Amino acid sequence: MSIAVLGAGAFGTALAISLAQNGPVILWARDPGDMAHLRENRARLPGCRFPDGLSVTGDLPDAAAADILLIAVPMQKLRAFLSDHAKHFADKTLVACCKGIELESGLGPVAVMSEVLPTATPAILTGPSFATDIARGLPTALTLACAEDKKGLRLQQSLTTPNLRIYRTTDTIGAELGGALKNVIAIACGAAMGAGLGESARAALMTRGYAEMQRLAARLHADPRTLSGLSGFGDLSLTCTSTQSRNYRLGLSIGKGEGFDPAVTVEGAATALAVDALARKLGLDLPITAAVAGLVENRLDVKSAMENLLSRPLKEE
Ligand SMILES: NC(=O)C1=CN([C@@H]2O[C@H](COP(=O)(O)OP(=O)(O)OC[C@H]3O[C@@H](n4cnc5c(N)ncnc54)[C@H](O)[C@@H]3O)[C@@H](O)[C@H]2O)C=CC1
Numbered sequence: 001m002s003i004a005v006l007g008a009g010a011f012g013t014a015l016a017i018s019l020a021q022n023g024p025v026i027l028w029a030r031d032p033g034d035m036a037h038l039r040e041n042r043a044r045l046p047g048c049r050f051p052d053g054l055s056v057t058g059d060l061p062d063a064a065a066a067d068i069l070l071i072a073v074p075m076q077k078l079r080a081f082l083s084d085h086a087k088h089f090a091d092k093t094l095v096a097c098c099k100g101i102e103l104e105s106g107l108g109p110v111a112v113m114s115e116v117l118p119t120a121t122p123a124i125l126t127g128p129s130f131a132t133d134i135a136r137g138l139p140t141a142l143t144l145a146c147a148e149d150k151k152g153l154r155l156q157q158s159l160t161t162p163n164l165r166i167y168r169t170t171d172t173i174g175a176e177l178g179g180a181l182k183n184v185i186a187i188a189c190g191a192a193m194g195a196g197l198g199e200s201a202r203a204a205l206m207t208r209g210y211a212e213m214q215r216l217a218a219r220l221h222a223d224p225r226t227l228s229g230l231s232g233f234g235d236l237s238l239t240c241t242s243t244q245s246r247n248y249r250l251g252l253s254i255g256k257g258e259g260f261d262p263a264v265t266v267e268g269a270a271t272a273l274a275v276d277a278l279a280r281k282l283g284l285d286l287p288i289t290a291a292v293a294g295l296v297e298n299r300l301d302v303k304s305a306m307e308n309l310l311s312r313p314l315k316e317e
Pocket residue numbers: 007008009010011012030044072073074075077080081097098099100129130131132264265267
């Protein structure tokens with residue numbers, strides 16, 4: 001099965017580097033620049049050399065001729081990207097590699113792919129993994145979710161590499177929610193740490209944040225086991241505790257009252273707003289998500305957000 005990765009950011013490039021251990025892989029970039037010549041993506045993954053099996057192209061139809069297409073553009077750009085190139089994707093197997101919930105629709109990546117390209121086979125690859133770790137060949141485990149189990153099995157086999165261990169599920173809703181929601185909680189944890197509230201506060205936010213993830217997932221009929229796996233608990237643990245995470249770093253900046261480069265991809269910011277709106281529509285109580293939405297929109301500061309959380313009525317766990 002031939003593979004192309006569409007989107008040459010940090011994650012797309014890292015996946016292409018890892019997959020090229022198995023055979024030829026095409027990496028499509030909107031602006032390939034001198035990546036093919038340098039054999040490196042200096043802007044996003046400096047120091048990670050491209051293996052021989054990785055070829056770079058700026059020609060989308062050429063890349064889209066591959067059997068499996070990994071789509072590694074940010075969540076809020078996904079719909080426009082798919083629509084712009086729909087004629088090349090119609091009957092393809094598409095694996096979303098982004099994490100988030102679309103602001104306008106409240107949908108995750110698999111649902112957006114199904115809506116835009118109803119004849120394609122959608123799947124998602126998600127879980128705890130920093131791009132630099134994957135590119136450096138460090139051991140990483142991810143979840144591949146595809147509603148059609150036979151196709152999921154083929155994807156699992158094709159995308160496993162010596163350092164990338166892939167687990168499989170048919171629960172696409174749980175997988176996409178886990179990856180999307182953990183980023184929101186990571187912003188909350190970063191904000192608490194940045195404001196000097198301490199590690200106990202972070203543990204409380206992670207645990208109660210996880211309860212919010214489970215609450216929304218149950219309402220949207222996800223399998224709770226998916227949330228306790230790599231895409232949920234696994235990625236939550238990684239993202240809420242590492243300064244490698246951009247979501248956690250945004251939170252740290254908010255907590256310290258510092259600015260943050262708006263050009264950096266931070267999926268949890270838009271996702272917090274999308275999930276907060278979705279929760280209100282569904283009548284669900286997601287107080288940490290609501291607090292993060294207030295923080296990223298500058299409606300709240302960390303002190304008031306924490307006071308709001310601590311002054312809520314006492315309840316059973
Ligand atoms: N960086 C990481 O460690 C990980 C990232 N992810 C996810 O991967 C997704 C992408 O993130 P990164 O690669 O890290 O971001 P990035 O900021 O490094 O790269 C985003 C890439 O998307 C491209 N892009 C944006 N809009 C586009 C469009 N309309 N058409 C074509 N290309 C477009 C940009 O040119 C850029 O190369 C996010 O959803 C993120 O949550 C998932 C796991 C790990």
